[in-house]
Amino acid sequence: MRLTRAGEYAIRCLLYLSMHRDRGIIGRKEIAEAMDIPAQFLGKVAQQLARAGIIAIRQGAQGGYELVTRPEELTLLSVVEAIDGEIFLNDCIHRPESCDRQCICSVHLVWEKARTQLRETLAGTTLARLAEEEAQGCAKRSPGP
Amino acid sequence: MRLTRAGEYAIRCLLYLSMHRDRGIIGRKEIAEAMDIPAQFLGKVAQQLARAGIIAIRQGAQGGYELVTRPEELTLLSVVEAIDGEIFLNDCIHRPESCDRQCICSVHLVWEKARTQLRETLAGTTLARLAEEEAQGCAKRSPGP
């Protein structure tokens, strides 16, 4: 599973919104410029985030995006899966019907384990924590638990 | 990082070779038929495995492929990386120059951690163990340590 650009942009956008939550609605253009995201493309990404219930979109003048999920409850996993779909590492696990071989299952177990680990790692990281670490600056990082 | 078909075929091929190691050189056609791999495509995959020093290829009549790495020492990681290249989950980690943003590093740490976990899981699985589990049949699996 590869994190696409769209997924990366989604994380950046939400990071910005998390760090400026007190300001409410923030324009797409501001976010795009601050976080180096093509503005039009951000529009696409934002639509998906809105459909997933992560942000709210306000159209018209003074419109923009607003976080409607608490950053403490927003995990990287939900962000990535809202954009790129469910994480899977190979076709056979995602679509069992694409692989009718019965005896590769020992291999599948390994991939299943790897997938679970990956999802748990992403599920264990909240936007709130990322925003906090960003605010502290890059010099003072901690790898976290 | 997505396991490609080529990677899946490589694993199947090596699994077959591991389970029939005593027979030495085995023809491409036999492997292809037994493991449901397009024969021509297996040729491409085999070339990469040979370049990585995992198998030896014998041309000509009675030619075929032979395992030259001990299955006990052959890990899923080395197989996958021989075929699909080094595992990475996003561009920014693979090519740091593609992302000159300084303050996404807290995010990068998470991806780095996930990547390391994934590689360790794959590195902890040998072809020997997979072959053994295959031999025992699917009904009697154990998730492993």
Add this chain to the structure above:
DNA sequence: GTATATAGGATCAATCAAGTCCGATTAATC
């Protein structure tokens, strides 16, 4: 020398990623 079998380069169709364009729509403001 002939039959057998892989090597390796070229090619191809399908899919996907990443992004752009543009008319439609919505909302604030004068």
Add this chain to the structure above:
DNA sequence: GATTAATCGGACTTGATTGATCCTATATAC
């Protein structure tokens, strides 16, 4: 209410990648 600001959302483009297949060259057993 007209204007202006801003996003929506579908169509489109471009480039890369995947998953093959075809064909000629080459190597080997017999």
